[in-house]
Amino acid sequence: MIQTLLVANRGEIACRIFRTCAASGIRTVAVHSDADENALHARVADTAVRLPGAAPADTYLRGDLVVKAALAAGADAVHPGYGFLSENAGFARAVLDAGLTWIGPPPEAIEAMASKTRAKQLMGLAPLTDVTEADLPVLVKAAAGGGGRGMRIVRRLEELPAALEGARAEAVSAFGDGEVFVEPYLEHGRHVEVQILADTHGTVWPLGTRDCSLQRRHQKVIEEAPAPGLTEGLAKELRALAVRAARAVSYVGAGTVEFLVADGRAHFLEMNTRLQVEHPVTEEVFGLDLVAEQLRVAEGHALAPEPPPARGHAVEARLYAEDPARDWAPETGTLHRLAVPAGVRLDTGYTDGDPIGVHYDPMLAKVVAHAPTRAEAIRKLAGALEAAALHGPVTNRDLLVRSLRHPEFTSARMDTGFYDRHLPALTEPAPDPLAPLAAALAAAHGRSRFGGWRNLPSQPQIKRYEVGGEETEVRYRPTRTGFAVEGARVVHVSAHTVVLEADGVRHRFEVARYGDRIHVNTTRLTALPRFPDPEQQLAPGSLLAPMPGTVVRVAEGLTEGTAVTAGQPLIWLEAMKMQHQISAPTEGTLTTLHAKPGQQVEPGFLLAVVRQT
Incomplete structure (x- = not known):
């Protein structure tokens, strides 16, 4: 029986695994870089071990340091999470050679499937070796990769050398392996995958399908289960192919077989020999804890002959600290507040006040909604994201809400080119026009016992803000009964709440200020000096x-x-x-x-x- 588990990872996935361990009575060990010394995963584990020597971006790729940390902390098992060393057969062997339990498939299965080139050969496919104009467009991919890193679309032959160079550099940085390959790129396919779970007794569960077509930079943004709109025949074929892939390598544990579905046909992409970021949607639909199942399989327990029945629909959105309108540029800074309404699942590696650094993936959290139908799950998730308090760096929250409500998504007509077609419209700034006024009134409240009112008439107060890339100016005048403004009636003002009435409709605003950055509901503002410095x-x-x-x-x-x-x-x-x-x-x-x-x-x-x- 596993007593103490080290998670060879960080952030959200480490915290998620620790949650299952706590419920199972298993002690936990975190590892951390110097940059992550005060990260949430290092704080919530029973024990934390610093990984010395390496640069922060490379620390979690040092398998030798991780094994040494496990032995020093008295762990008897290692879970790799996803990314970093999760698909590294050498690391899996090192864990086993140290006498520790490996929470994952056999190293031989990882070797067969973790390299995308070998996986395709195993499934009777082969990457392109001599690209011509007739092959275009093509996709350059990292053989050891995942999460969109080490990927480049090539539409012109002269772009191929630079794409290969860039993909290799990213692959080395993210996975420590610069091998890349080239395959045909299907413009308008859907990314559909099958979650599998296999034990050491010969049972393989195909746990339904997931659709992960909404992607930016080939990294998934919104995922759902089951994949909508598939014929029963195609869904059955996908499940059968996934089981075939698992049996071909004597797979054990949780894994995912990924396909591109186009014109009613399934095209094998790869098998990920690890837990996926989007595993919560499968958990919600099947009522399972996949991490708990991984641990049980590693302890030698047998799965039931058949998986539990599926129920309802689940949708997951990944919250990133990034600006989709600026080529998905990652954002850094302090995450002052992260809170979502009750009724949805929040998986995160951050808490209020944590810094968002430059060394790691900018994902802040995953928000998951489950409901009896797809339409209800989408509505529930969009509403929760819209009502969430996200104070700090720019995020993709507005993009997620608009994507979930886009008719192409709600009618399940999306494909992997969704953002290529719709990104400009989905990122068009739409700040609340009353937000600057609410910010100004909240700031003015309580400056004096009389709210700034003067006995003699005075000039209006003027405040300037940057909102959605544009400068705006608001004016208000303190009076003996409150504040006078144009175009609205002030119903209530406090330091954190403002209620305004415009055209007979009341609007409530929650205001939070951090230096010159102000959050008014979902609108983000920057206070500007009245007289700019030339x-x-x-x-x-x-x-x-x-x-x-x-x-x-x-x-x-x-x-x-x-x-x-x-x-x-x-x-x-x-x-x-x-x-x-x-x-x-x-x-x-x-x-x-x-x-x-x-x-x-x-x-x-x-x-x-x-x-x-």
Whole structure:
């Protein structure tokens, strides 16, 4: 029996596994980098062990340090979570060789399936080796990868060398393995997968289907179970193929077989030999705890002959600290508040006041809704996200809500190109027009015993805010009975709550302020000085770092005085194990170049200036 479990991971998945362990009476051990010393997963575990020596971004890839930590903490089992070393056969062997229980499939199964190239060969498929114009578009993928890292779509043959180079660099950073391969890219398929669970006694459960078609940068954003709109024949075929893949490698434990479904046909993509990020939707539909089942299988228990029956529908949304309107740029800073309404499931590795750093994936949480029908689950999740308190860095919350309510999604007509078609409309700023006024009134409340009222008439008070990329100005006048404003009636004002009536309709606003950042319901504002500092104005064509990160590459031959074209890639930043391309905003001449490979930069750092010609 497992008594003490070390989780070789961090963040949300470590906290989620610890939750099951606590319910099962299993002691827990966390590992952490220096950057994660005060992270939630390190705080909630019974024991935490620092992984020394490596850089924060690489710490969790050091299998030797993890095994040493497990032995030092007295653990008798290791769970890899997802990402990092979860599909590393060498790490699995090292755990077993140390006399520890491995919560995962046999190393041989990982070797057969964790490499996407070998997995395709096992299923009778082969990657492209000599790409021609007739093969386009193609997808470059990391052989050891997942989570969208190490992936590039190539639509023109001349783009292939750069795509291969970029994919290899990301794969090495994220997985410690730079092997990549090329396969045909299907433009309008649906990403459908089958969760499997297998024991050591020959039983394999195909736990239904999941649809994960809504993706950004090939990383899933919204997932649901069961996959809607499949014929019973196709769903049965997918389950049978998943079981076939599991039996082909004598699989044990939880895993996922992924397919691209197009024109009513299933195309095998890969098998992930680990727990998936989106496993909660399967848990909700089947009433299972997949982590608990993993532990039972590792202890040698047999599964029942058949899985439990499915019930209802579940939808999951991944909350990211990122700005979808700025090419999904990750955001950093303090997460002041994270709270969702009761009735939905929240899986997270953060709590109020935690910092969002630059070293790891920007996912803040997963929010999951379960209901008797798909329509009810979608409505429940969208409403919960809309009502959630998310104070801190920019998030993708508005995108998620709009996506869930988009007619293409509600009618189950989505595919993997959803955001390629709809992103501009889904990210159009739509701040509440009354939010700046609510922010100003909340700030003004209580400044004096009389709310700022004067006996003699005075000029109106003026406050300026940046909202949705635009500057706005609000005016109000303190009176002996409260505040006078144009276009609305002030019903109630306190430091954190404002009620306004406009056109006969009352609107309630919850206001939270953190320095110059204000959150008014779901609208995010920045307080601006009344008189801007002219010295802070930047030259036209300035390229600023959109996030903290490392300059990993500058375009070959790029120097001050170089002529550039609009859209030409100039600088590559790496943040959160993803590379972000900085391109010329216009045709012109590079007049300033401050970026240097290996340089650490903060948001707003001046990388370069392009003067338009």
